[in-house]
Amino acid sequence: MTSLLPDLRRSHRFPFGPFTLLMALDVGVQLVEKLASLRAVGASSGGAESGPASGLLLSYLTQPWVWVVLALKIAQLLTWTQILRRVDISLAFPLTALAYPLTMLFAVLLFHEHLGWQIWTGALLITAGAVVMGKSSQVIEADGPNPA
Amino acid sequence: MGPLQLLLIGLCVLLETIEQALFRQGSAARLRNWATGLGMTLNIVGMGVWLVVLQTVQLGQAMPLLAANNVTVALAGMWLFGERVTRRRWIGIGLITAGVALVASESA
Numbered sequence: 001m002t003s004l005l006p007d008l009r010r011s012h013r014f015p016f017g018p019f020t021l022l023m024a025l026d027v028g029v030q031l032v033e034k035l036a037s038l039r040a041v042g043a044s045s046g047g048a049e050s051g052p053a054s055g056l057l058l059s060y061l062t063q064p065w066v067w068v069v070l071a072l073k074i075a076q077l078l079t080w081t082q083i084l085r086r087v088d089i090s091l092a093f094p095l096t097a098l099a100y101p102l103t104m105l106f107a108v109l110l111f112h113e114h115l116g117w118q119i120w121t122g123a124l125l126i127t128a129g130a131v132v133m134g135k136s137s138q139v140i141e142a143d144g145p146n147p148a
Numbered sequence: 149m150g151p152l153q154l155l156l157i158g159l160c161v162l163l164e165t166i167e168q169a170l171f172r173q174g175s176a177a178r179l180r181n182w183a184t185g186l187g188m189t190l191n192i193v194g195m196g197v198w199l200v201v202l203q204t205v206q207l208g209q210a211m212p213l214l215a216a217n218n219v220t221v222a223l224a225g226m227w228l229f230g231e232r233v234t235r236r237r238w239i240g241i242g243l244i245t246a247g248v249a250l251v252a253s254e255s256a
Contacts, residue, residue: 081171090222094241118250122248123247127247129246133244
């Protein structure tokens with residue numbers, strides 16, 4: 001591979017902007033799918049059509065929300081690769097689990113969903129884990145400027 | 149959940165790990181490169197395997213096992229890309245993995 005870009009991972013700064021965008025896109029996908037499911041329930045009050053799988057796929061592809069989700073996922077991939085240029089994947093990948101508590105927040109605020117203790121405990125653990133990881137603050141753990 | 153289902157879920161975890169390693173590899177190069185393209189392909193393959201799993205296993209039983217990806221991707225970063233995963237980072241990964249498993253187990 002010849003066309004290597006400069007390794008930004010040396011900058012030792014966590015890319016908060018791109019990461020926030022990634023989380024927003026992640027939550028966005030969930031919200032669009034939720035809204036689509038609500039609309040589908042309202043539209044097909046007579047019960048779901050039970051056609052063959054190919055018919056199901058075709059009916060999906062004609063839904064505008066599917067294309068919105070696809071566009072969001074492409075944006076997600078682009079953002080994700082930008083993040084990976086600057087941060088260890090062993091740090092960035094587990095941190096993406098923050099999308100769970102963030103999505104829960106919207107589920108409660110927008111859709112007034114009732115969540116069980118198990119989900120709240122899980123969200124708490126994820127947040128605690130992210131805080132623990134974030135506190136090490138070193139984007140690249142090796143060759144940091146101040147090895148304590 | 150039988151051994152075949154477990155094997156398929158394991159395959160999903162493996163595919164996601166390879167996919168992430170490919171994205172990590174591809175991120176160092178220009179946007180369009182073989183690694184990122186292959187990663188996207190594996191993503192689609194993984195979705196197919198996942199749909200097969202969900203035909204026989206309940207979502208709330210299968211999904212917590214995917215939390216293992218937090219560990220496997222960190223291992224990939226360590227072994228394939230020489231990332232140094234400190235003890236503090238492992239503790240964070242452990243908490244997040246447990247949390248994801250808990251959240252996912254109730255999404256039945």
